Amino acid sequence: MDSINKRNGNNDEPKGAQAPKRAPLRQFAPLMVAMVGLPGRGKSLMAKRLSRYLNYTGDVCKVYDISDYRRKHIKTYASHEIFRADNLPAWRIRQQSFREALEEAASWLQEPNHHVAILDGPNVSRAQREEIYDLVYCQLGFRVMFIECVCEDPVLLERNFKEILQYSADYCDMATEEALKDLTQKMAHYKAQYESPSLGSHWELPCPMIKVLDSGEGGVVAHGVVGTKESKILGYISTPKPIQQTLYFSRHGESEFNVLGKIGGDAPLSPRGRMYAQSLAKHIQALNLPSLQVWTSTLQRTKATSAHINAPKQHLPELDEIYSGDCENLTYEELQERFPRELARRDHEKLKYRYPQGESYLDVMRRVVPVLNQLECESNVLTISHQAVLRCILAYFLDTPIEEVPYIHVPLHTIIKITLQGYNYNMETVKMPIDCVDTNRAKPLNCSEGRTREEALKTLPAHYDSVASLNLTYCT
């Protein structure tokens, strides 16, 4: 055994004739993604979207924007002059900002359960890219990947520029015309300093490199992509996503089960739910949205809610309500009676709690990912789905902290509109004037298994006890 020990050693990186090209045992190490590209090429929007996607799908990710560090040193942005290559004092500050961002990103990556750091900035010089590689790969033993955004399409460039003028902290106090002139000159300075990485066997570093052309519209070129995180990222960024984007969401109209306070099932709409379906169609059609599409779940209450809308429709099982397994078709009162321990456990940890033989919020979050990926590539889609599913979908676009997902307020008879503004989504809601029950049950104060029935049902909103009383109400 001794001779074997001596031959193989026990360090993490065996050397020798038969060692593989890349260092072993880094397959699951944290990853630094460094953006490369001129200003206005869509780097920051891509970084932000990628971070949102990775965080939602379980890879804890954080973006480090180098310009935020520059703004710590140069509090008030004066002009493009600070980006000139021959402005040495400013160059030093920019270099320092680059290094601070890189180092903070690297220390963040060293903490447990942090998976991907994105260094967002131009990183236009080969020396900067080598510095990233040296620190992260050689010194820390982590993984590194570069993404270069190249954009030649004048239409895309103009839109990117408009976004920067509107949303960049540098230009918030500058008149539009002046800002546009300044941005153009800033870009010229960066162009003069730009050492675009070449690809294939000429790529300067032994790590993956992806070139994205015209925000994906012109395709992608990838070299040396190894690792599951890297290939996941390549798959994600290769799909072009709109710069201007508006999406609409609604729950189904009030269902007969909503009225009775029952969960799950496949009930038809209540009379008021049918009124909402009419009203929703009127509202949406009046917007005259180009290329409107409607996506619903496969359950009859969402299909019926979409019935009067004149647009192509798709019915997707991914949009079906959270499956409550053995607890389907029960009211909360019945749940408390038959499964008091289950209800208490769910109240205690609603995100992770799985109904017996059913789903948890985490399960729903996972199952909606393909729909989210597709929604990100669309505009003017109206998604008609269910309370829990819409919580999971809205959480994605609104960057809701994961533990808050099961408590997002998504009331019935309300149209939700989200619009991409800068790198974030803005939400607006329109409540339709058609009465409906409230289905939002807040987290009870007491979530222990030994609580009383009263404590368990304290936050339960009112609902009708039977269809009979409901019909009476409508007749009066």
Next chain:
Amino acid sequence: MDSINKRNGNNDEPKGAQAPKRAPLRQFAPLMVAMVGLPGRGKSLMAKRLSRYLNYTGDVCKVYDISDYRRKHIKTYASHEIFRADNLPAWRIRQQSFREALEEAASWLQEPNHHVAILDGPNVSRAQREEIYDLVYCQLGFRVMFIECVCEDPVLLERNFKEILQYSADYCDMATEEALKDLTQKMAHYKAQYESPSLGSHWELPCPMIKVLDSGEGGVVAHGVVGTKESKILGYISTPKPIQQTLYFSRHGESEFNVLGKIGGDAPLSPRGRMYAQSLAKHIQALNLPSLQVWTSTLQRTKATSAHINAPKQHLPELDEIYSGDCENLTYEELQERFPRELARRDHEKLKYRYPQGESYLDVMRRVVPVLNQLECESNVLTISHQAVLRCILAYFLDTPIEEVPYIHVPLHTIIKITLQGYNYNMETVKMPIDCVDTNRAKPLNCSEGRTREEALKTLPAHYDSVASLNLTYCT
């Protein structure tokens, strides 16, 4: 409302100035992937691997190999002459085979819950590619994507050729030298007919196209990738995977819980388990595997099993045993006593059954995917894990039908070696001569909730009842 109805219409593909570039409402339609490339470029291996990955991750996929259809018409392969462009009768047969494969793939895609068909073949002419596009995209309204395999690396080409000579049905009755000569001429004929698709804005069809260079070692170029399946496929195929590959697997040595018949937990090895750890190390080290790596779970019984192996190690939570939630640390006898209904349900549908607050086999299959993706890119990795997890991992490489996964026989104290041969993996096992308990409980005949204790425990293998009796056994 009428005017709105008239303006928008209700067909699936609204036309007009504001219609998007691609047809809407196909986002979730089935997908045909057509391979493109000369013989020996790695198309079939890629098609087979992609199909394995898609099927495992929930996209039901089937490969249609055009040469299988040709062999139906030309039963005995004579020589390369059938691939000459000027051999008109043979050309007709090849064209007919192409069409039959395409049509069968297309009808398969039209059946419910079929997601991706891969048309494997050279598809070297632009006319063939247009025919695929016309049928699948224009007539059926599905999605199409092309993957071209280009290979210039002489080392890779030689290895690919060797694989074809060894495994192709065409060459099984031909002497190696003659076969090599024939294959070279076959390739020359295809080269003469090859219209390689150009990329970027010159790509001939309005659908995604991926060019893979040197089996991924030279990178990938992708154009027009839209759709979640397409971007998933791009992510998968961009990572280079070895042509020659051997992987080793073992369960941990017998644990104290194995001896007691308990499930789950984090028990140490039994004395016999510790003997296995020694024996496993001896066996593995004697193989002198270049760049050997060991991956274990994070539980002490797999770490202890790897203790004597002199190689770099990684401990991955993805490799931890199936989590049995409320049933952790119980024997089957205790399970039957405390959760008879749960045990019956599990026996009835072991694949989907989730332990209360625990995992199902399907959950484990999902969680091991990142490890599987990485394992596919490695050779000489010894994975030390657990019964259920190894069932899920082996099922991937061995293409086990999903319903059989929970019953794959993975005994203790056995080293499993899998080797890529052609497009499939071959499995060999070595049973180490160290006694251990049997942990394989076959599906009982009676899985109903009303069965007796005896019926539930009928297939339970023998185990010791207490550590006391165990110690006695070892002392004698």
